[in-house]
Amino acid sequence: MNSHDVKDDPFCNLRHNMVSSQIRSRGISNQRLLKVMQSIPRHLFVPRYLQKSAYDDHALPLDSGQTISQPYMVALMTEALCLQADDKVLEIGTGSGYQTAILASLARSVFTVERLRSLSHMAEKNLRALGYDNIHFLIGDGTLGLPDKAPYNCIIATGSLPQLPESLLAQLDENGILVAPVGGRSLQKLLCVKRIGTKVEKHDLGGCQFVPLIGQNGWSS
Ligand code: SAH
Numbered sequence: 001m002n003s004h005d006v007k008d009d010p011f012c013n014l015r016h017n018m019v020s021s022q023i024r025s026r027g028i029s030n031q032r033l034l035k036v037m038q039s040i041p042r043h044l045f046v047p048r049y050l051q052k053s054a055y056d057d058h059a060l061p062l063d064s065g066q067t068i069s070q071p072y073m074v075a076l077m078t079e080a081l082c083l084q085a086d087d088k089v090l091e092i093g094t095g096s097g098y099q100t101a102i103l104a105s106l107a108r109s110v111f112t113v114e115r116l117r118s119l120s121h122m123a124e125k126n127l128r129a130l131g132y133d134n135i136h137f138l139i140g141d142g143t144l145g146l147p148d149k150a151p152y153n154c155i156i157a158t159g160s161l162p163q164l165p166e167s168l169l170a171q172l173d174e175n176g177i178l179v180a181p182v183g184g185r186s187l188q189k190l191l192c193v194k195r196i197g198t199k200v201e202k203h204d205l206g207g208c209q210f211v212p213l214i215g216q217n218g219w220s221s
Contacts (some may be wrong), residue, residue, distance in 0.1 A: 011043050014055040018042075018071055022057050028075045032083075036105040037075060044126060045096040064116050067211055068096040069158060073190075077179045080192045080205060081154040083107050090149070090171065092142030092180075093158035093213060097123025100135060103156070109134045111149050113142030115214060143215035145171040152176060159213035160188045167217065169193065169200060181210040185219065 009015075019038050028034065043054035046068055050060050059067040069077075078099070083089070087107040094100055094114035100123060104110045114120035117139050124137045138146065143165060145155070150171035157168075157180035164182055172178055172195040181188035190205040212219040 009041065011041060011051075011055065015042065018055040018057075022072050023075045026072055028072075028079050030079045032106055033075060033078055033102070036102055037071070040098070040101050040105065041130075042071070042098055044130070045098040045101070045123075062096050062119065063122075064119060065211075066095050066116070066119065068098055069210070073208065074099050074102060076205060077156055077158075077190070078102055078106070080179045080190075080203075081156060081177050083154060087153035088149075088151075090142075090146055090152040090155045091158065092145075092156070094120050094123045094137065095158060097127050099156070099158055101127060101130065101132065103154075104132050104135050107134075107154070109136070111136045111138065111146050111152075113138045113140055113146060115139070115141060141215035141218075143168075143213050143217035147171060154178070155180075157181065157213060158210065159218070160185070160210040161213055161218055164191065164193065165217035169195065179205075181208050185212060 019034055043051040046054045046060050059070045062068055083106040089103050089107045089110045091100055091110055091112040094112040100112045120137055120139050127135055145168045151173035152171055153173050153176050155178040160181045176195045178193045180191055182191050183189050188208050190208045192203045192205055194201045
């Protein structure tokens, strides 16, 4: 597991407050996750002019009209994945790479796909500088998944989908879990789908608002 050296980190108190007042207080109880969110320097994943707001209770804009998700949403989605230290994870929508850092801290390896080259390169540079060596960065249409490297123990989509693509479910390992915002262009339901043998079990984790995934199994623009 990677962890940021928090010595001399002026953001340490803000991060501590974020975890206690936004994450733990809303019912997230996975201790490994709470510890990781306490250590990852979220301010390094937002544009420089927004660093002071990095630990606020909302999403923030990134370059190219994309967003870094609200900390609580990141925590809710990650907890739902029930990650184990030996897991192989597929992330669709690298964006800033903040969610990627959390996944890579809790699992064995992460394959993360981003449509926009500039965002993927920035996230890769950042995550390598922080010492992560278990992340594979790919540029392309993540709505198709990454069949070459399947099956995955967990799949997470960090942008919205109009419906759940069969091809993604097919890339889940037996007992694998997929978490994705599914529904309309501006409002979605956060779905957690567990694959149990040939069956799937769906849970609705509540309403959410994500930027769209643009692609063959996503939105057209
Ligand atoms: N987890 C990220 C969220 C980024 S927003 C974070 O917290 O920073 C969703 C991301 O999905 C955007 O970066 C967007 O460019 C990307 N995206 C959109 N369509 C995609 C597709 N078909 N495949 C992969 N990434 C896509």
